[in-house]
Each structure stands twice: as C-alpha cells, then as structure tokens.
Amino acid sequence: MGAPPDISAAAAFMERRHRWRPAEALPWLAAVAAFFLFPDYTAFGTQVLIMILFALSLDLIMGYAGIVTLGHAAYFGAGAYAAGMLSAHLGWGEPLTGLMIAGLTAAAVGFVSGVVLLRYHGLTLLMLTLATAIMLQELANVQEEITGGFDGLLGISIDPIFGLFENDLWGRTYYWYALIVLFALFLIARRIVYSPFGQSLSGIRENVGRMHAIGSPVHRRLVTVYTISAGMAGIAGGLFAQSNAFVTLDVLSFARSGAVLIMLILGGTGRLYGAFVGATVYMVLEDELAKLSPEFWEFGIGLLLVLTVLFARRGLLGLIEDLGARFGKAKP
Amino acid sequence: MTAPLLEVRGLTKSFGALDVARGIDFRLGTGDRHALIGPNGAGKTTFVNLITGVLRPSAGQVLLQGEDVTALDQAARTRRGIVRTFQINQLFAGLTVLENVYMAVAERRGAANDLWRPAGAHREVTGEALDLLEKLRLQDDALKPVHELPYGRQRLVEIAIALGSRPKILLLDEPAAGVPSAESHIILDMIEDLSDEIAVLIIEHDMDVVFRFARQITVLVSGAVLTGGAPEDVAADPRVRDVYLGEARHG
Ligand SMILES: Nc1ncnc2c1ncn2[C@@H]1O[C@H](COP(=O)(O)OP(=O)(O)O)[C@@H](O)[C@H]1O
Ligand SMILES: [Mg+2]
Numbered sequence: 001m002g003a004p005p006d007i008s009a010a011a012a013f014m015e016r017r018h019r020w021r022p023a024e025a026l027p028w029l030a031a032v033a034a035f036f037l038f039p040d041y042t043a044f045g046t047q048v049l050i051m052i053l054f055a056l057s058l059d060l061i062m063g064y065a066g067i068v069t070l071g072h073a074a075y076f077g078a079g080a081y082a083a084g085m086l087s088a089h090l091g092w093g094e095p096l097t098g099l100m101i102a103g104l105t106a107a108a109v110g111f112v113s114g115v116v117l118l119r120y121h122g123l124t125l126l127m128l129t130l131a132t133a134i135m136l137q138e139l140a141n142v143q144e145e146i147t148g149g150f151d152g153l154l155g156i157s158i159d160p161i162f163g164l165f166e167n168d169l170w171g172r173t174y175y176w177y178a179l180i181v182l183f184a185l186f187l188i189a190r191r192i193v194y195s196p197f198g199q200s201l202s203g204i205r206e207n208v209g210r211m212h213a214i215g216s217p218v219h220r221r222l223v224t225v226y227t228i229s230a231g232m233a234g235i236a237g238g239l240f241a242q243s244n245a246f247v248t249l250d251v252l253s254f255a256r257s258g259a260v261l262i263m264l265i266l267g268g269t270g271r272l273y274g275a276f277v278g279a280t281v282y283m284v285l286e287d288e289l290a291k292l293s294p295e296f297w298e299f300g301i302g303l304l305l306v307l308t309v310l311f312a313r314r315g316l317l318g319l320i321e322d323l324g325a326r327f328g329k330a331k332p
Numbered sequence: 333m334t335a336p337l338l339e340v341r342g343l344t345k346s347f348g349a350l351d352v353a354r355g356i357d358f359r360l361g362t363g364d365r366h367a368l369i370g371p372n373g374a375g376k377t378t379f380v381n382l383i384t385g386v387l388r389p390s391a392g393q394v395l396l397q398g399e400d401v402t403a404l405d406q407a408a409r410t411r412r413g414i415v416r417t418f419q420i421n422q423l424f425a426g427l428t429v430l431e432n433v434y435m436a437v438a439e440r441r442g443a444a445n446d447l448w449r450p451a452g453a454h455r456e457v458t459g460e461a462l463d464l465l466e467k468l469r470l471q472d473d474a475l476k477p478v479h480e481l482p483y484g485r486q487r488l489v490e491i492a493i494a495l496g497s498r499p500k501i502l503l504l505d506e507p508a509a510g511v512p513s514a515e516s517h518i519i520l521d522m523i524e525d526l527s528d529e530i531a532v533l534i535i536e537h538d539m540d541v542v543f544r545f546a547r548q549i550t551v552l553v554s555g556a557v558l559t560g561g562a563p564e565d566v567a568a569d570p571r572v573r574d575v576y577l578g579e580a581r582h583g
Contacts, residue, residue: 007462010430010474014458018450196438196454197447203435206424213384213422214436214497215410216444224447 018194027276031179035172043171043243048283049178050239055263055275056182056189057232062261063270064193065225066205067118068126070257071133072233074113077252078136079106079234084153084247085146093159099181099238106234107227109136114226118219121208130254137252152248156241167243174243181239185232190272192228201225205270262301266308268315277317335398336361337531338414338501343382343392345375345555352378353389354556360501363528367546367563368535371575375555376535377419380503384416385409396501411440413500417507419535421490423478430474432489433461436496464492469518484515491519502526504534508541520545543567551575 034045054076061067079102086092086101117128140147147153160166167173192198200221203211211218241247250256259282267278282301289297312319338360345353352375360366368376381387383394385406393402401409424432434457438444443454452458465471468488473481478489491507504523508516523545526532536542542549543563550560553575559566566572 007466007471007474010465010471011455011458011462013475014430014434015450015452015455017452191450192447194450194452195447196434196443196449196451196457197445199431199435199438199451200444202427202431203424206426207422210418210422210424210493211435212406213386213410213416213418214439214493215407216439217407221444 018190024273027273028183035175042175044283044287046171046175046178046243047240048280049175049182050236050243051260051263051279051283052275053178053182053185053239054233054236054260055267055279056186056272057229057236058260058264059269059272059275060189060192060201060229060232061226062264063274064198064205065201065222066208067222067226069129070126070254070261071129071131072229072260073252073254073256074129074133074136075106075110075230075233076237076240076256076260077133077140078109078230079103079237080241080247080251081140081147081153081237082106082234083238084156084241087157088148088153088155089146093157095158095161095177095242098158098242099235102238102241103231103235106237107231110230110234111223111227114223114230118222118226130257133252133254133257137249140249140252147249148247150249152246153241154246156245156247158242158245171243174239178239178243181235185235186272189232192225193272197221197224202270262305264315266304266316268317271315271317274315274317277320278315281316335395337364337397338383339395339398340383341393341395343379343394344390345378345382345387346390352555353382353392354554355392356552356555356557358550358557360531360533362500362531364531364533365545365547366531366533367542367549368533368552369537369542369549370552370558374552376552377505378555379552380416380505380533380535383503384414410497413498414503415494415497415499415501416503417490417494417505419505419509421486423486423489423493425477425479427478428475429465429470429478429481429489430458430461432478433464433492433496434458436493437461437464440497461496464495467495468492468522484511487511488515488518491522499530501531501533504532504536506535506537509537 035042038045058072062069082105083098083102086098092098113132117125117132120128141149161173161177200216203216204218204221208218237251240251263278263282264275266281267276268274285300286297289300308315336359340356340358343353343356356379368379370376378387382389385404389402393400395401396412396414401412424435434451437457437460438454441457443457462471462474465474468491470485470488470492473485478486487507494502508519511519520541523532534545546563548561549563549566551558551566551572558571558575559569
C-alpha cells in the first residue's frame with residue numbers, strides 16, 4: 001500500500017463520492033423503529049420530523065453555502081400560513097397540493113427577499129435576515145382578518161391523504177406522511193449537495209473571493225439555493241399547519257429561527273444528517289427537561305450548546321465520527 | 333491593424349490621497365511574455381486588480397480585443413479569458429486539491445449550473461482537473477484537503493485553479509515568491525510550457541526569473557510607468573538601477 005494513490009484512484013473517488021453508504025440507512029430505520037417502539041409519541045415524532053426537515057433546509061444555505069441567518073422562520077411561517085389559509089379561507093383541504101402551495105409560496109418569498117438580502121455579507125446580512133422575519137411576523141399580526149392575528153388561524157381542516165388515509169387521534173397517519181415527505185425532500189437535497197452546483201456552494205462558503213475570480217455567478221447561485229431552501233422550509237411549515245390544524249404567529253418567531261439554528265449547530269452543519277441528530281436531540285431534551293421544569297430546559301439546552309461549540313465544533317455528528325474513527329469503526 | 337488582445341488606457345486609481353495608479357497605458361498581445369517589476373508598494377497588485385475588475389478605476393479603460401470591459405465585473409472578465417493568480421493564496425481551504433481545481437473547470441464548462449447530476453458524473457470536468465494536477469505534479473495530493481499541503485505545493489494549486497479557467501490572458505502575481513526551489517521549478521517550467529496563444533504578465537522580484545522568462549518588461553514606480561521595453565534596455569537604464577535594482581541589491 002506504500003505507493004501514493006494515482007490519478008485513476010482520484011477519478012474513482014470522485015465518481016463514487018455520492019454513492020449511498022450503508023450507515024445512511026440508520027436514520028430512516030430509526031424513524032421507522034421509533035414508530036413501533038414509542039406508539040404514544042407519534043404526534044411528537046411528527047413534530048420532530050417536521051423540525052428535521054426545517055433544519056435540513058437551513059443546512060443547504062448555512063452548512064453548504066455559508067449563509068448564516070437569524071430569520072429562517074420567515075419561510076417556515078410563510079408555508080404554514082399558506083397551507084393554513086388555503087383550508088381556513090378557501091376550503092381547500094387536499095393535503096398534497098396544500099403542501100405544494102406552501103412550498104411555492106415560501107419559495108417565492110425566499111426568492112424576492114433573497115435577491116435583496118444576498119447582496120450583503122456578514123453582520124449586515126445577519127441583521128437583514130432577522131429584520132425580514134420580524135417584518136413578516138408583524139405583517140401577519142396586523143393582517144388579523146386573514147391570519148387570525150395574535151389569536152391564531154382557526155378552522156383548518158385537512159382531507160384524508162389521497163382521499164384514503166384519515167388522520168387519527170394519535171397522529172399515526174401524519175407520522176408516515178411527514179416521514180415520506182422528509183425522505184422525498186432529503187433525496188432532492190442530497191442530489192443538490194453532491195452536484196457541481198452543490199460543489200460551487202461549498203466554494204462560496206470557503207472563499208467567495210476566489211469564486212468571483214473563477215467566473216462564478218455567485219449572487220445567482222446564492223439566490224437559487226436560498227429559494228430552494230425557503231421552499232423546503234415552507235413545506236415543513238405546511239406540514240406543521242396541517243398536522244396541528246392550527247397556526248399562530250409563533251411560526252414566524254425569532255424563537256423558532258433561533259431554535260432551528262441551534263438544532264443544526266448541535267447536530268453539525270454541512271453534512272445533511274446533522275439536521276436529524278440536532279433536531280431529535282433538541283426536541284427530546286426539550287420534552288423531557290421541560291417536564292421537570294422550564295428553567296431546567298433552558299439551562300440544559302444552553303449548556304449543551306456551549307459544550308458543542310467549545311468541544312465539538314463539527315456538532316454531535318462530527319463528534320460521533322471522530323469517536324468512531326478513534327475506535328476504528330468509521331461512521332458516515 | 334487589429335486591436336491588441338489587452339489594452340489599458342490611462343488607468344487611474346487612488347485610495348484617498350494615495351495615487352496607486354497614475355494614468356497607466358499598457359498593451360499585451362497574443363503570445364506575449366511580459367514582466368511587471370517595481371518596488372514594494374509600487375501598485376503592481378493594484379494594477380492586476382484593476383485589469384481583472386476586483387477594483388474599479390477612477391479613470392481610464394480596459395479593453396479586451398478592442399471591446400471596453402471596464403464596466404464588467406470580475407466574474408464576467410474571467411469568463412472572457414482574463415484570469416489571474418493571487419499574491420496571497422486564495423484557495424478553498426477546507427476542500428481537497430482535486431475539488432479546488434474541479435471548481436474552476438466546472439465553472440468554465442458551465443457544469444457548475446447543474447444541480448442534479450453528481451459532480452463525479454461530469455467526467456470531462458474531473459478529467460481536465462486531473463490533467464492540470466498532473467501537469468503541476470500534484471496528482472498524488474489530489475484527495476488531500478488543500479490546507480494540509482505545505483506552502484509551496486499550495487502555491488501550485490493556486491496556479492492550477494487559474495489554468496482551470498483556460499486563460500487567454502494570464503496575470504501571475506509573484507507566483508514563485510517564497511516558494512522552495514522544488515516547487516518554484518515546477519512553476520517556472522509550467523510558465524515556459526504555456527501555449528503561445530496565451531498572453532502572460534508576470535509580477536516577479538527575482539531578476540533571474542524575469543530575464544529567463546520575459547521578452548518585455550514594464551517598470552512601475554509609485555503607480556506610474558517609469559519605463560518599459562526589452563529586458564537588456566530596461567536593465568541598462570540607470571533610473572531602473574536606482575529605484576529597483578539598487579534597492580534589490582541592498583535588500
Ligand atoms: N484596498 C486598499 N486600500 C488602501 N490602500 C491600498 C489598498 N490596496 C493597496 N493599497 C496601497 O496601495 C499601494 C500599492 O499597493 P500594491 O498594489 O499592493 O503594491 P505592490 O503589489 O506593487 O507591492 C500600497 O501603498 C498599498 O498600501
Ligand atoms: Mg503586490
């Protein structure tokens with residue numbers, strides 16, 4: 001094995017890079033197993049799946065393209081209100097088209113805001129993302145007649161999926177619904193990050209100056225991925241509205257933008273599966289610790305975040321990988 | 333007479349009170365091998381920044397084959413063939429050597445707009461990137477993260493990325509400065525092997541390199557062209573000895 005890898009080895013690596021690794025089955029097997037192991041928790045599990053999807057959408061822009069945002073709830077909320085209002089005002093209860101419209105609405109909001117926002121960098125960009133979500137929340141607040149304002153949007157009623165699968169009291173149907181939607185969108189996200197386009201996003205994250213110098217249309221690339229990410233966040237929001245049959249201003253809140261950011265950092269950015277680990281750990285801890293006391297939860301998540309950014313810069317998933325490597329059994 | 337490949341007219345730039353480019357006129361033709369020399373702070377890097385569109389000039393024009401490109405941004409100029417390397421490495425630090433070069437080739441070939449097929453399925457891009465790595469003897473490092481390479485080899489990657497853009501005009505900003513001789517030989521051989529269809533401007537302090545490589549020299553001092561011409565004439569010019577060679581001798 002002493003000889004250095006030759007050209008064909010490098011070419012072969014490039015061609016195999018995007019292939020599925022066995023360990024990638026784990027999160028999906030875990031999601032299926034959780035359904036049977038924790039039958040009383042399917043409604044909670046559905047909310048976890050929704051937040052995984054939301055964190056995954058954030059990973060596309062933050063983990064890959066390096067755009068840090070404090071306002072990603074803007075697009076989750078846009079999707080949630082779109083799906084909610086579709087049913088509450090227009091009586092459109094068909095869930096799949098509802099999700100599609102939620103995604104398209106959020107993508108449109110993402111495109112318009114992205115064209116402006118993404119001209120800026122650093123702190124300016126961060127503040128503009130924050131301002132976008134705040135303004136959208138305020139807009140939803142004052143447009144009471146259509147959004148329900150502070151009291152929330154009532155009267156959402158969703159038809160059975162494919163006209164067949166009615167949601168039951170325990171939210172079992174919606175668990176599968178959310179899991180399938182998550183899987184479908186994950187496949188899209190996975191294709192994107194392994195494509196040359198995805199490669200160019202990593203280039204923008206690593207050295208935007210050099211990207212300009214090699215002739216890359218940086219702004220166009222960023223707007224494209226931002227729009228896709230917003231659409232994905234909107235679908236997560238749509239699932240949220242449909243599964244809860246209720247939307248409040250909270251979907252657009254700073255707390256939600258902050259939570260998804262924390263989830264992704266906890267799990268690990270720029271690695272797709274970080275969203276799965278981060279959202280699950282965050283929400284399970286929230287659920288368990290908040291049972292003890294709310295202060296416990298806030299302190300607990302704060303401590304976990306501090307430990308992560310200090311000692312596991314690549315997130316929990318990065319930590320698992322490092323430990324796996326140390327004990328000789330490599331993980332994804 | 334057809335328009336020169338690159339023509340710069342009255343290029344002027346100031347940072348506040350500091351004039352870093354003062355009405356520079358300059359031409360580069362196909363196949364030219366031109367050296368730009370001058371003391372530190374003369375404005376050589378700024379000149380490259382103005383030609384490539386990193387900076388906007390206060391006055392003056394940059395023409396590519398007679399067409400005014402002064403209003404075009406950096407990326408658009410690169411796509412038209414004006415390509416540079418950086419005095420201070422500008423690499424994609426967290427990515428592998430192969431990915432660094434793949435990036436430039438994928439942009440040039442338009443593959444980087446593809447967000448569906450896997451990067452590895454664009455074999456023509458991988459193949460071209462690997463050819464460049466071989467040319468710069470980087471093939472054994474292809475799969476290493478670029479930040480793990482020693483400085484001299486990173487310098488080779490810096491140049492490989494630029495070649496990935498297939499320049500018509502290649503602007504090399506001190507490509508071999510601070511590079512150990514093992515790598516500087518690779519760099520200089522590569523420059524000598526460049527096709528005659530490429531025009532090259534090199535900023536370089538090492539006079540041996542300048543005389544080995546350049547057929548014309550321009551001397552820049554305090555943002556203005558002091559003199560220019562064939563290497564023998566420039567070397568014999570007493571003013572050049574004063575401001576540049578003299579300084580080099582003391583340094
Ligand atoms: N962005 C900038 N802002 C202000 N001053 C600058 C900037 N870039 C370069 N300078 C100044 O312009 C002068 C020329 O710099 P430079 O073009 O890098 O010189 P050289 O490459 O010949 O050493 C220097 O005095 C430098 O400090
Ligand atoms: Mg310089």
